[in-house]
Amino acid sequence: MSIDTLRADFPILARQVHGKALVYLDNAATTHKPYSVTDRIVAFYENENAGINRSLHALADEAGTAYEAAREAVRAYLNAHSSSEIVFTSGTTESINLIAATFGEAFVREGDEIVVTAMEHHANLVPWQRLCNKTGAVLRVVPIDESGVLRLDSLEELINGRTRLVTVTHVSNVTGIVNPVSEITAMAHARDVPVLIDGAQAIAHHAIDVAALDCDFYVFSGHKIYSAAGIGVLYGKHHWLDSLPPHHSGGGMVTSVSLEHSHFERAPLRFEPGTRNVAGAVSLEAALEYVMALGMEEITSHEGALLRRLEEGLREMKGTTVHGEADRRCCSLSFNLDAAHPADVGMVLDKLGIAVRTGTHCAQPYVDAIAGKATIRASVALYNTRKDIDKLLDGIERAAVILR
Amino acid sequence: MDLSQEHIITEMQAREDWMDKYEYLISLGEQLRPMDPALVSEDTAIGGCQSHVWIAAETINGRMRFQGDSDAKITRGILAVVLSIVDGRSPADVAGMDFICLRKIGLSSSLSPSRAEGLAAIISRVRELGARSSSE
Numbered sequence: 001m002s003i004d005t006l007r008a009d010f011p012i013l014a015r016q017v018h019g020k021a022l023v024y025l026d027n028a029a030t031t032h033k034p035y036s037v038t039d040r041i042v043a044f045y046e047n048e049n050a051g052i053n054r055s056l057h058a059l060a061d062e063a064g065t066a067y068e069a070a071r072e073a074v075r076a077y078l079n080a081h082s083s084s085e086i087v088f089t090s091g092t093t094e095s096i097n098l099i100a101a102t103f104g105e106a107f108v109r110e111g112d113e114i115v116v117t118a119m120e121h122h123a124n125l126v127p128w129q130r131l132c133n134k135t136g137a138v139l140r141v142v143p144i145d146e147s148g149v150l151r152l153d154s155l156e157e158l159i160n161g162r163t164r165l166v167t168v169t170h171v172s173n174v175t176g177i178v179n180p181v182s183e184i185t186a187m188a189h190a191r192d193v194p195v196l197i198d199g200a201q202a203i204a205h206h207a208i209d210v211a212a213l214d215c216d217f218y219v220f221s222g223h224k225i226y227s228a229a230g231i232g233v234l235y236g237k238h239h240w241l242d243s244l245p246p247h248h249s250g251g252g253m254v255t256s257v258s259l260e261h262s263h264f265e266r267a268p269l270r271f272e273p274g275t276r277n278v279a280g281a282v283s284l285e286a287a288l289e290y291v292m293a294l295g296m297e298e299i300t301s302h303e304g305a306l307l308r309r310l311e312e313g314l315r316e317m318k319g320t321t322v323h324g325e326a327d328r329r330c331c332s333l334s335f336n337l338d339a340a341h342p343a344d345v346g347m348v349l350d351k352l353g354i355a356v357r358t359g360t361h362c363a364q365p366y367v368d369a370i371a372g373k374a375t376i377r378a379s380v381a382l383y384n385t386r387k388d389i390d391k392l393l394d395g396i397e398r399a400a401v402i403l404r
Numbered sequence: 405m406d407l408s409q410e411h412i413i414t415e416m417q418a419r420e421d422w423m424d425k426y427e428y429l430i431s432l433g434e435q436l437r438p439m440d441p442a443l444v445s446e447d448t449a450i451g452g453c454q455s456h457v458w459i460a461a462e463t464i465n466g467r468m469r470f471q472g473d474s475d476a477k478i479t480r481g482i483l484a485v486v487l488s489i490v491d492g493r494s495p496a497d498v499a500g501m502d503f504i505c506l507r508k509i510g511l512s513s514s515l516s517p518s519r520a521e522g523l524a525a526i527i528s529r530v531r532e533l534g535a536r537s538s539s540e
């Protein structure tokens with residue numbers, strides 16, 4: 001499929017901003033939606049809308065069927081064994097908080113240890129800090145080397161008999177560096193420690209096979225892979241999910257309730273109280289279908305070529321610094337114009353129609369370590385083109401002149 | 405350099421391309437009176453901007469005198485425009501300033517609190533300083 005016909009699937013890409021054609025390179029923050037996704041949301045509300053798992057009428061039945069079909073689509077996409085291993089949440093943040101709360105309640109005690117990395121998004125750091133503060137457990141942090149890459153030798157040393165969980169991002173949302181999550185999982189499993197992988201920045205750019213990875217938990221947000229916001233996924237191996245207590249409580253997650261006692265549903269329903277975001281779930285299914293129709297291999301290679309072109313262009317340009325060094329990057333690249341404040345660069349690019357992110361990207365410890373200051377981040381998706389990258393490089397050159 | 409409001413509006417309106425407007429704003433920022441280093445502190449810092457911004461004011465004979473700085477060039481230019489509007493005015497004037505002229509120079513689209521320029525945060529601090537001084 002040609003890029004032009006594909007771009008026509010995403011109406012927002014035809015927009016102008018400040019009188020210029022939009023160049024959207026903030027895909028690590030959120031992605032845009034193809035018609036097939038927004039059409040599916042509209043079709044749901046026009047034809048199937050109902051509260052699920054409650055009523056016996058036809059609409060409730062159809063909506064419930066659609067919701068479970070979406071769960072099955074996610075299962076197939078991740079290559080999980082069973083759809084009961086797929087919990088719908090509101091996004092990565094909720095998925096991680098759910099595990100921190102329930103895994104913490106069941107398994108984490110004073111003196112236990114949780115292993116995180118120096119590369120995490122705050123969403124995969126702060127919940128663990130809070131859990132440790134609450135329980136008296138200790139947070140152990142896998143350091144990075146001067147290239148911004150995780151030091152696996154340190155991970156090996158950090159895992160011990162008190163380690164309860166290793167949690168790591170699949171892909172950095174700052175440098176785009178891809179972590180060797182299979183290897184990390186194998187290292188942890190060799191000591192019987194379960195592993196959570198934050199897939200927020202990998203899901204739209206990489207084929208994900210949780211069976212092959214063998215990770216215990218994998219989490220992501222729908223909005224980062226072309227679906228609506230407000231829907232996300234927590235994959236958990238069946239025996240883990242079944243061993244965890246509920247997180248939020250309410251209707252739909254119980255089998256029987258008296259005034260004194262409740263019996264909880266099994267996973268995934270145990271973790272899905274309240275009226276569900278069915279429109280979000282079916283929009284995610286539509287998004288996964290869109291991605292599968294294009295082929296993830298195609299997407300990975302297209303985006304990889306764009307990132308390499310950007311990195312080359314930046315490294316050729318005088319007075320710029322690209323942060324981190326790795327063979328494989330995915331989605332994001334962080335850099336600075338050495339002489340300019342990133343906020344200034346962001347403002348200039350904005351007026352040229354170019355959307356990037358500036359700041360510390362909700363990963364302040366990592367950004368502080370690799371850059372020592374805020375950075376500019378460009379991040380690609382399947383609809384970006386070589387022309388987008390060239391416009392960004394031109395824009396950075398213009399910014400360098402104006403901000404000299 | 406002429407820092408009167410009318411002059412700034414004329415100069416900004418004369419430039420169609422935003423790159424030219426930014427270059428002009430940056431030149432205004434370079435003219436901004438250097439801030440007394442003793443005044444660069446937590447107290448004068450403004451949150452809500454991606455860059456660091458500081459604003460201090462004192463009231464002499466009923467007129468407010470502003471100093472400010474930023475580590476980002478465009479933000480410093482915007483700060484220069486804002487301070488040129490309020491500098492020398494009475495605290496009550498400053499507290500009630502509507503900053504409508506910012507719209508004439510195309511900056512009001514940046515008024516949303518989340519914008520990197522932090523213009524909304526700058527304006528609310530300036531008004532607050534005016535209100536504080538008029539209640540003293």
Ligand SMILES: Cc1ncc(COP(=O)(O)O)c(C=O)c1O
Nearest residue numbers: 091092093121123173200201221
């Ligand atoms: C690596 C990573 N983890 C977690 C999150 C949080 O995702 P959400 O805001 O969709 O919950 C993000 C989003 O930026 C991310 O990049």
